Amino acid sequence: MNDVLAGRALTKRFGQTVALAGVDMAVRPGEAVAIMGPSGSGKSTLLHCLAGIMRPDSGEVRLEGTRIDDMGERRRSALRRTRFGFVFQFGQLLPELPADENVALPLMLGGVTRAEAVRRGREWFAPLGLGGMEARRPGELSGGQAQRVAIARALVTKPAVVFADEPTGALDQTTGHDTMRLLVEATKHNGASLIVVTHDPGVAGWCDRTVEVRDGVLLAAGARA
Amino acid sequence: MNVGLTWRLLKGGGRRGMLGTWLTLGAVAVSTALLLFAVAVDFAFAARADRGAWRNPVAAGSRPAVAIEASRHDYVRGREITVVDLAALPGRSPEPPPGLPRFPAPGEVWLSPALAGLADRLPAAELAARYPKRAGVLGDEGLVHPDELIVVAGRAPDAPELTAARSSDWIVGSQPVKVASLAGEPTEDAEGYQVLGLIASVLMVVPLLVFGGAAARLTVARRDQRLAALRLVGATPGQVVAMTVAEAVIVAFAGALAGAVAYALAVPLLTRVRIDGGPWFVADLWPHPLVMAGTVVAVPLLTGLSAVAGLRRVVVSPLGVAKRETPPGMRWVRLLALVAVLVAVPVVSRGDSVGLIAVVIGLAFLSINLVGPWVVGLIGRITAASARRPARLLAGRRLVDDPRSAWRTVSGVALTGFVAGFLGLLSPGTLAGTQDTGHLRVSAPAGQAATVAQEARDRLKRAGVGAAVTTRKDVVVIALKDATPITDEDARRRALDGAPAQAAPAALDRARTALTGLVPGRTPTTQADDEYFGGQILGDIAVGTVVVLSVSFLVAIASAGITAASSVLDRRQTYALLRLAGTPLEVLDRARRAETLIPLAVMGGGAILVGAFCGVPFMITDPNLTGLVTLIVCVAAGFAGVVGAGALSRPLLRSVTADPAPRPD
Numbered sequence: 001m002n003d004v005l006a007g008r009a010l011t012k013r014f015g016q017t018v019a020l021a022g023v024d025m026a027v028r029p030g031e032a033v034a035i036m037g038p039s040g041s042g043k044s045t046l047l048h049c050l051a052g053i054m055r056p057d058s059g060e061v062r063l064e065g066t067r068i069d070d071m072g073e074r075r076r077s078a079l080r081r082t083r084f085g086f087v088f089q090f091g092q093l094l095p096e097l098p099a100d101e102n103v104a105l106p107l108m109l110g111g112v113t114r115a116e117a118v119r120r121g122r123e124w125f126a127p128l129g130l131g132g133m134e135a136r137r138p139g140e141l142s143g144g145q146a147q148r149v150a151i152a153r154a155l156v157t158k159p160a161v162v163f164a165d166e167p168t169g170a171l172d173q174t175t176g177h178d179t180m181r182l183l184v185e186a187t188k189h190n191g192a193s194l195i196v197v198t199h200d201p202g203v204a205g206w207c208d209r210t211v212e213v214r215d216g217v218l219l220a221a222g223a224r225a
Numbered sequence: 226m227n228v229g230l231t232w233r234l235l236k237g238g239g240r241r242g243m244l245g246t247w248l249t250l251g252a253v254a255v256s257t258a259l260l261l262f263a264v265a266v267d268f269a270f271a272a273r274a275d276r277g278a279w280r281n282p283v284a285a286g287s288r289p290a291v292a293i294e295a296s297r298h299d300y301v302r303g304r305e306i307t308v309v310d311l312a313a314l315p316g317r318s319p320e321p322p323p324g325l326p327r328f329p330a331p332g333e334v335w336l337s338p339a340l341a342g343l344a345d346r347l348p349a350a351e352l353a354a355r356y357p358k359r360a361g362v363l364g365d366e367g368l369v370h371p372d373e374l375i376v377v378a379g380r381a382p383d384a385p386e387l388t389a390a391r392s393s394d395w396i397v398g399s400q401p402v403k404v405a406s407l408a409g410e411p412t413e414d415a416e417g418y419q420v421l422g423l424i425a426s427v428l429m430v431v432p433l434l435v436f437g438g439a440a441a442r443l444t445v446a447r448r449d450q451r452l453a454a455l456r457l458v459g460a461t462p463g464q465v466v467a468m469t470v471a472e473a474v475i476v477a478f479a480g481a482l483a484g485a486v487a488y489a490l491a492v493p494l495l496t497r498v499r500i501d502g503g504p505w506f507v508a509d510l511w512p513h514p515l516v517m518a519g520t521v522v523a524v525p526l527l528t529g530l531s532a533v534a535g536l537r538r539v540v541v542s543p544l545g546v547a548k549r550e551t552p553p554g555m556r557w558v559r560l561l562a563l564v565a566v567l568v569a570v571p572v573v574s575r576g577d578s579v580g581l582i583a584v585v586i587g588l589a590f591l592s593i594n595l596v597g598p599w600v601v602g603l604i605g606r607i608t609a610a611s612a613r614r615p616a617r618l619l620a621g622r623r624l625v626d627d628p629r630s631a632w633r634t635v636s637g638v639a640l641t642g643f644v645a646g647f648l649g650l651l652s653p654g655t656l657a658g659t660q661d662t663g664h665l666r667v668s669a670p671a672g673q674a675a676t677v678a679q680e681a682r683d684r685l686k687r688a689g690v691g692a693a694v695t696t697r698k699d700v701v702v703i704a705l706k707d708a709t710p711i712t713d714e715d716a717r718r719r720a721l722d723g724a725p726a727q728a729a730p731a732a733l734d735r736a737r738t739a740l741t742g743l744v745p746g747r748t749p750t751t752q753a754d755d756e757y758f759g760g761q762i763l764g765d766i767a768v769g770t771v772v773v774l775s776v777s778f779l780v781a782i783a784s785a786g787i788t789a790a791s792s793v794l795d796r797r798q799t800y801a802l803l804r805l806a807g808t809p810l811e812v813l814d815r816a817r818r819a820e821t822l823i824p825l826a827v828m829g830g831g832a833i834l835v836g837a838f839c840g841v842p843f844m845i846t847d848p849n850l851t852g853l854v855t856l857i858v859c860v861a862a863g864f865a866g867v868v869g870a871g872a873l874s875r876p877l878l879r880s881v882t883a884d885p886a887p888r889p890d
């Protein structure tokens with residue numbers, strides 16, 4: 001019972017398509033798990049169910065022992081804002097906000113004053129190699145830099161779990177690996193767990209273990225480190 | 226060449242792409258319909274002026290005279306009747322005026338349909354007895370408007386009506402004039418209305434053009450990402466432009482057709498708007514087929530041009546759009562333009578040419594439109610800098626990022642605010658009049674006042690109308706008995722014939738009827754009759770203000786609704802991802818609202834002030850409470866409309882952010 005997040009017997013269909021056909025998956029505190037599998041196998045769907053973005057048709061999801069899958073949208077939304085962090089492939093940063101305000105936004109949404117939120121947000125820039133980029137807008141950052149800003153934004157609220165869906169999918173391999181290493185290290189450093197969907201075995205190598213989804217079922221649970 | 230590809234692009238946008246296309250189509254339809262209206266107004270006033278020209282005789286001059294014509298006004302139940310006296314000169318057989326099958330013979334009278342109807346409804350002693358020998362009814366060709374009260378009386382050329390001198394004030398009527406034909410020329414009255422119509426058109430067209438431009442950009446806005454991608458894969462600028470323009474033109478053409486149909490459907494309603502004493506003939510508001518065709522062709526072409534302008538950015542720098550760099554700052558030169566116009570207004574408007582008014586308004590409009598984005602950007606910087614809550618911050622940054630798009634949303638209201646400010650000062654409620662209907666007055670030929678007074682006494686007695694008839698110099702004054710005194714202090718001060726009073730309408734009309742022809746060529750009138758024209762033109766300005774403001778607000782609200790919806794569409798991916806990460810929809814919505822409301826309040830208010838400033842030189846009376854209240858009500862309605870229109874896109878926001886796996890398309 002020391003899993004931070006646990007999904008049990010999750011199923012999800014879209015019309016005729018069975019996206020998840022009974023998946024069990026649990027993550028321990030501070031653990032980094034990679035989800036791999038062919039395109040269309042149900043990786044994103046699994047991530048969305050675990051993150052409370054989507055409600056599974058059946059099965060349950062517990063965060064620190066509390067069921068979250070049957071919560072209303074409002075509560076799940078609040079939960080995502082406070083307890084989870086997200087890194088997507090791209091397009092998650094508000095183009096008109098400078099980088100530091102993009103990072104500060106989740107804190108401000110949580111009621112932290114603007115000055116304090118921006119101060120706390122800026123603390124992430126130097127460790128992520130973003131020193132001096134605070135005032136730049138997303139359009140003025142490289143893809144890798146923008147993803148690091150997104151990582152800062154995902155971590156700034158000190159979430160329990162960070163979800164990443166192909167966070168380096170839009171980057172070249174070297175940049176992707178650098179970014180991934182930063183993501184894993186920063187998450188670990190913060191004591192957060194990480195669930196990352198990826199196609200890149202190299203990226204998966206940075207994680208504690210890898211699970212493989214095929215046609216909506218979990219194939220082999222890799223060894224827990 | 227590219228039509229096939231364009232068509233696929235048009236359809237390939239998916240459901241949401243199609244939604245954008247529908248929005249553009251709707252926007253173009255609204256602008257086309259309103260544009261047709263704005264243009265039709267001018268043609269309508271011109272048509273009225275032409276149809277009414279025959280009562281305004283032009284002296285024959287060197288050409289051979291064929292007839293004598295004179296006109297004056299009579300009144301019934303507080304409405305004005307135009308009385309035209311006509312006589313063919315001996316040995317001449319002039320063409321009849323429009324609406325008459327033949328030239329009226331001496332003694333004959335021809336009534337307009339509305340007057341004939343009224344004469345049949347009212348007791349004969351109140352109206353019909355004024356026209357003993359009715360020969361027939363005037364056709365529509367000779368009427369300014371369908372409800373017009375007009376009577377044409379045939380006379381002998383040496384009849385006293387056509388030989389005695391009359392007042393030469395054009396408001397009262399026209400002297401007997403020998404004419405070479407009954408073509409006449411538009412009356413000063415009609416020309417005045419044409420000028421007012423032109424001003425109204427300018428006030429409506431400029432916001433429409435801004436809106437139309439915004440509508441065209443909308444097509445581009447949704448496409449620019451994809452087109453930038455096309456550029457990146459090597460499409461030539463020419464191909465990109467051709468495809469986008471073709472798409473914009475196709476959609477705009479469909480919209481223009483829809484707008485023309487919508488306008489056609491609205492015409493029967495619009496004909497009911499009463500200006501210059503009556504409603505309109507359907508044909509007046511029906512644009513000439515060439516105008517109609519021209520509009521339906523011109524609107525798509527303008528849309529295409531606007532699309533080209535919007536695309537310049539994509540074509541010049543494909544990366545600019547794809548990467549969304551900080552836009553170059555707006556130059557403060559724009560502000561200088563406004564200041565220049567503001568300085569010019571008082572100087573220029575000292576001249577009293579009417580075309581000038583239109584030019585001044587047009588210039589002020591354009592400079593507001595130039596300054597608009599710059600000021601919006603400034604407002605955005607202030608908002609962002611002072612924001613404490615996320616919604617404000619988002620709104621402020623968004624205003625800084627894309628002030629033009631925010632300006633598009635509020636420009637309608639800002640320009641309308643300008644109109645409201647301009648007209649709010651110009652539209653006086655009612656003329657301070659006496660409303661005295663208790664006294665009829667008529668001036669007698671020199672030295673005959675006593676005889677005329679006696680005749681009046683006899684006639685009134687026979688008609689059973691109680692009245693006291695007195696004379697003052699050459700003026701015969703008939704004070705009706707049983708009139709209710711008017712207590713208003715102001716009216717008392719202005720009254721010419723003793724204590725002002727209000728006579729019963731029936732008694733007054735009986736007296737008028739009994740006194741018909743008392744002094745040939747002159748009408749006994751009350752002081753209220755003499756105030757009729759002034760009151761009417763002020764009332765018409767008020768009606769015109771409401772019409773112009775309604776059109777401007779329709780434009781403003783439509784543009785707010787469409788821009789809000791398209792901004793949601795443009796940013797759907799970011800909105801969706803923010804919502805995934807737990808950002809409450811309300812914050813996004815509040816940010817969107819603030820994004821419109823803040824510039825709306827500042828720009829709307831500013832524009833009203835600028836409008837009021839530009840209106841000052843044209844003020845003819847003191848501003849009044851009614852004008853001010855109209856202004857405030859209109860502004861409140863405009864704000865509410867814009868906010869409401871923005872709120873309509875909320876379900877759209879909900880739906881585009883509901884997709885848990887948003888993908889860029």
Ligand SMILES: Nc1ncnc2c1ncn2[C@@H]1O[C@H](COP(=O)(O)OP(=O)(O)OP(=O)(O)O)[C@@H](O)[C@H]1O
Pocket residue numbers: 014015017018019037038039040041042043044045046886
């Ligand atoms: N909103 C939806 N409506 C209908 N079908 C869906 C929807 N979302 C996912 N699916 C289907 O469910 C299945 C699993 O989709 P999912 O997005 O989870 O795959 P994935 O493993 O993330 O693929 P990829 O690696 O390509 O991202 C697919 O067959 C997909 O077509």
Ligand SMILES: [Mg+2]
Pocket residue numbers: 043044045165
């Ligand atoms: Mg996926």
